[in-house]
């Protein structure tokens with residue numbers, strides 16, 4: 471079975487790697503050649519080092535896994551895939567343009583899986599001619615090692631589509647939790663309030679980023695603090711998501727912290743740019 475993956479950024483490269491490691495053929499599409507090259511290098515590195523962190527028995531050769539991924543800038547290469555997992559930039563106009571385009575390229579029975587932090591699945595499904603086959607799949611980062619996916623049922627998503635996606639997730643060794651469609655779903659609607667308020671706490675000089683994160687880890691037993699999480703996601707993506715939440719609910723509780731906006735304007739995008747609340 472062949473799977474299309476759109477977007478070769480933080481999430482798309484993780485999704486492509488996880489699929490290829492599960493013996494599936496992948497077509498990875500990005501408009502940016504440099505992103506595709508970075509993705510190729512990063513996936514190869516991740517595969518080479520995976521034995522150091524996980525089980526070391528009977529690992530398939532990295533080259534063999536890499537051979538299952540086709541890297542391309544051509545959306546037309548998605549004409550014969552069974553599923554598309556789209557991980558493009560968290561921006562309505564970008565995603566809308568992609569769904570209008572691929573709806574005319576992919577086969578009628580191809581399922582569209584939207585990886586988004588906050589954008590409405592129902593609204594994106596409406597720009598296609600196949601709303602019952604459109605579903606949200608909010609993967610966790612880093613995709614190859616995170617076992618659970620938040621799956622979002624759009625207004626028209628069919629039970630058949632949910633079963634097909636469950637089958638694909640099963641072959642990737644992942645389980646899913648299915649929720650209904652409202653912006654931010656469960657995870658991001660709640661976590662973005664945490665991350666945003668943590669940024670306000672730093673802005674107001676109540677505590678440093680390290681101190682905020684330590685409180686969450688040591689007092690609450692979280693694996694990561696909210697600001698480390700924001701850096702991992704990408705501060706630009708966090709700001710995009712807060713904007714979507716603010717516009718969607720028209721609720722001031724989602725107003726983006728000015729410090730977050732300033733950091734993004736200054737090019738501090740978190741882990742992927744080498745600098746965010748922490749230096750990498």
Ligand code: NAD
Nearest residue numbers: 477479480481500501502505557558559560586587611703
């Ligand atoms: P990113 O900025 O790292 O990557 C986005 C990629 O999309 C870029 O490489 C860009 O060139 C590409 N792109 C833009 N327009 C395109 C087009 N028309 N066709 C093909 N590729 C195109 O973003 P990311 O962090 O990987 O996030 C991707 C999606 O996943 C977003 O919707 C985000 O909200 C969601 N998400 C992110 C995380 C996270 O931790 N970063 C977690 C879960 C979900």
